[in-house]
Amino acid sequence: MTDATPAVALPEPAVQRAAREAALAAWAQAGTRPPATVAYTSRGRLVVIGPGEAVAEVCRVWAATAPDLAVRAVCTEGTPPAGVHAARAGRVRVVGHLGRFALVAEPEGRDLAAELGLDGGADLVLDRQARPGVSDPLPPPGYRHLPPGDGAALADAVQALAELVGTFEKPVYTLYDPDRCARGRSGQSGCTRCLEACPTGAIADLAERVDIDPYRCQGAGACAAVCPGGAIRHESPRSEELREAIRRMLKAHREAGGVAPTLLVVAEGEAPQAEALPPHVLPLPVEEVGAVGMETWLAALAYGAGQVALALPEGAPAPVRDALRREVAVAAAILAGLGLGEERVGLLEGAAEAAALTDPVLPALAPAAYAAVEDKRTALRLAVDHLRVQVPPGEAEAVLPAHAPFGEVRVDRGRCTLCMACTSVCPTSALVAGGDTPVLRFIEANCVQCGICAGACPEQAITLRARYLYDPAACNAPRVLHEEAPFCCVVCGKPFATASVIARIRERVAGHPMFAGAAGRRLEMCEDCRVRDITREELERSAALPLEAQLRRLEG
Structure with missing residues (x-):
């Protein structure tokens, strides 16, 4: 879909370049609060895992690189080298981090670090198993996987590990x-x-x-x-600090004569020189591209960016890539529903692709002036609201991919008994009970589509539908999903349930001797009247007994 708003002309390339310089100067002045830190402590106790020959090869290189540091081994096959403290296991799973690695023999679960005399675990691990002992796509510092036969990289791996001795702070x-x-x-x-x-x-x-x-x-x-x-x-940086820095950056760009640049979100170590980019491309170097969320992309568009391009870092782990692709799909659907081109937010396979970015089709939109806010859903809603009021009236909602964190809850009124199990488990107060009135209300702005309510519903009456409802008033207003007239106690008249609840209970206890005959009427009583009725029946039954039996019953 293309933009439904009138296009505006870009200024001359020289003006865009000068505006970019002004924006980058504003970015350089942005201040962020440093995050808290934790410390790794490593004594350099290396454990090598793998076949005997691969272990021996590592031991020779380690002795030449770090002769003062001892090495231990877990042999998965073959014979360990002489003089090396070694354990044996067919397969080793590695869990932990620099200075504290647990080594678990599989499938038996033995603590191999303890067998090697390593209190607190291994400090460093060089894994030469064919299949790595760490299954995570991004392994921890202090761990290297180097399969047998890959000896060319061995010296570099050993050198890198040997340097990880001491105390190291990380954010x-x-x-x-x-x-x-x-x-x-x-x-x-x-x-x-x-x-x-x-x-x-x-x-x-x-x-x-x-x-x-x-x-x-x-x-x-x-x-x-x-x-x-x-x-x-x-926390590195905090998202509201990043959005505020983007706002000021784009303001400086605009005041220097620039118009609607393409904001290139790129990893700090891979950011190209500004001169190598087209004049309309404004680089935003960040520590982690994957940490910049949808609310920040849309806020950048509201603050005056024409496009947001996310450059996937080289070697980005698959879970991060997949997460970004899913988020981009949601953002694109929201923008498309506004009549703004869904291509306004996109992924690049690396920073090199930025050199080929062409001038975007730009709408005549006024940039937002509001300061960045901390809450992410509020930040996103503010951005979308700002964009919405500047485009021709369009769809009331955008249908989103099923994984989106926005949407509605639907209730099958023929199944729902207003038991309120859903309201008791909703973590965001999107579903609200009516107190003494049997009514179920829903506030769509609060719903994150987690699905807990659907799982908790005993009648399977709840389904979810991912969408973005543009009207903020409709999104924030409680709306009734289901309501019934209250069922009142047949004795005292107090409302305590609904007719559908009572009918459902009758169905489930039909034929049960406890509710046979007149006792079935207790289903229509509130809790207090039910207790009084049971007590009355017990007293009447007791009074009908001979005096001696009554005394025995009281004594018992």
Whole structure:
């Protein structure tokens, strides 16, 4: 789809270049708060894993490179070299990080680090198994995998490991707020986006929440980018600081005569020189491209960028690539529904492709002036609202891919009994009970499409539909999904359920002797009246007994 708004002409290339210089100067002045840090401590205790011959080859190179550091081995086949403290295992799984690697023999689960006398685990691991002991796409610092037969790279790998001795600080890249997490509730599984996006295995699944190991996290950032409710925040830099820096950068570009540049989000180490790029391309070097989320791309468009191009770093792990592609598909659908071209946000296979970026088709849109906000869903909504009011009226909603974190909950009223199981598990207060009134309300702006409500519904009455509803008033207003007249207690008249609940209970207990005859009427009583009726019946039954039996019953 192409833009539905009138196009505007780009200024001369020289003007665009001068505007780019002004924008880059503004970017250089942007300040960010440094994140917290954790420290690795490594004593240089290397464990080599693999066949005996491969282990011996490493030991020879290690002795020449780091003669003062001992080496231990786990032999998966063959004989370990003489004089090397070694254990044996058919297959070894490696878990941990620099200074603290656990070595697990599979399938028996033996602690190989303990067998090698390594308290706290190995500091360094050189893995020469054919299949790596670390299954994560992005292995941790201190671990190298070098299959047998790849001896050419051995000297470099040994040298790199030998340099990892001492104490090293690293940033705490992410912060986690479990109160905002939609992983699960009451045994029901929900959102798994961060688990799927993490390339390092740093995120542990705890069923109803997650735990992020700051030592294993390497800051890829895709977890924060895909987190639908902002439970995970990237700290290097913080997303609101990045958006504010982009706003000021684009303002400087505009004030210098530039118009609607293409913002190139690129890894710091791969950012091309500005002079090598087309005049309309404005490079934004960041630590991790995967950490820059959809709310920031759309905010950049609202602040005056014509396009946002994301340059995938060389060797980007598959989970990060997949996460970015999914997020781009959602953003493209939102933009297409506005009548803005879906190509306004796109992926590049590396920074080299930026040199071929052509001038975008630009709309005559006024840039937003509001300051960046912290909450990611608010940031996205503000950006979309700003874009929406400047284009001709279009669709009321955009249909989104099924994995999108926006959408509605639909209720089959023929099945729903208003038991409110869904409201008790909703992690974002998108589903709201009516208190004393049997009514189920829904606030679409709060819904992250986690699916916990659908899993918790005993009647299977709930389905999800991914969409973006453009009207902010409609999105934020509670709307009724289902309501019924209350069922009132047949004794005291107090409302306590709905007719459908009572009918469903009657169906399920039909034929049960406890509810046979007059006792079935208790199903139509509130809890207090039900207790009183049972107590009355017990007293009447007791009073009908002979005096001696009554006394025995009281004594018992």
